[in-house]
Amino acid sequence: NGPIDVFYKNKRKNKDLLKNKKVKIVTHHWSNNEKKGFDIYQKIDHLIENKMIDADFTYIGRLPNDFKYKNIKYVTPKDVDFLSKNLPEYDVYLTASREEAGANHVLEAMAAGLPVIYHADGGSIPEYCRDYSDYQFDSWEEIPNIVEKVRENYHSVKLKSLKYKRTADDVIKKYVEIIEALK
Numbered sequence: 001n002g003p004i005d006v007f008y009k010n011k012r013k014n015k016d017l018l019k020n021k022k023v024k025i026v027t028h029h030w031s032n033n034e035k036k037g038f039d040i041y042q043k044i045d046h047l048i049e050n051k052m053i054d055a056d057f058t059y060i061g062r063l064p065n066d067f068k069y070k071n072i073k074y075v076t077p078k079d080v081d082f083l084s085k086n087l088p089e090y091d092v093y094l095t096a097s098r099e100e101a102g103a104n105h106v107l108e109a110m111a112a113g114l115p116v117i118y119h120a121d122g123g124s125i126p127e128y129c130r131d132y133s134d135y136q137f138d139s140w141e142e143i144p145n146i147v148e149k150v151r152e153n154y155h156s157v158k159l160k161s162l163k164y165k166r167t168a169d170d171v172i173k174k175y176v177e178i179i180e181a182l183k
Helices: 003-012 038-049 078-091 104-111 125-129 140-152 154-161 168-181
Strands: 023-029 053-060 071-077 093-094 116-119 134-139
Touching: 023 078, 023 104, 023 140, 038 104, 038 140, 071 093, 078 104, 093 104, 104 116, 104 125, 116 140, 134 140, 134 168, 140 154
Parallel strands: 023 053, 023 093, 053 071, 093 116, 116 134
Antiparallel strands: none
């Protein structure tokens, strides 16, 4: 078993999101690099404050120095055990990361059974998510409509996200197949 595999054990399979309930969104980042999308998270914080998005958003991880949220709940960086138990309690995962080479946070979210909303310039992220999520954005202005679409179609969105079952063994096997094909 690999590090991602621990996220499967607490996967929540509930496919229903009440239409009158706030969508519970989460993201987590170990790094506080600007490419993690802090500019977009600030915009989402503003959207929540102005009631332009009906969601509760939680950010878990490191923040840039002197960076604060007003309306997004901030949780300090947590270990894999905490994340694997708590991510499945949310409805949706949103990442604003751009040019991400290896987006473990997205793999962890998908292994936990979360639908993912992601940035089109996410590097590896669009490739990881393409078979499990139809919710990609180019600009923060699109996010309120995407969150509403996820709310309206949550049953099918969740079903699609639950198809993600890739394990560390699967990835190793795929690498071996690629290397053998090069011989």
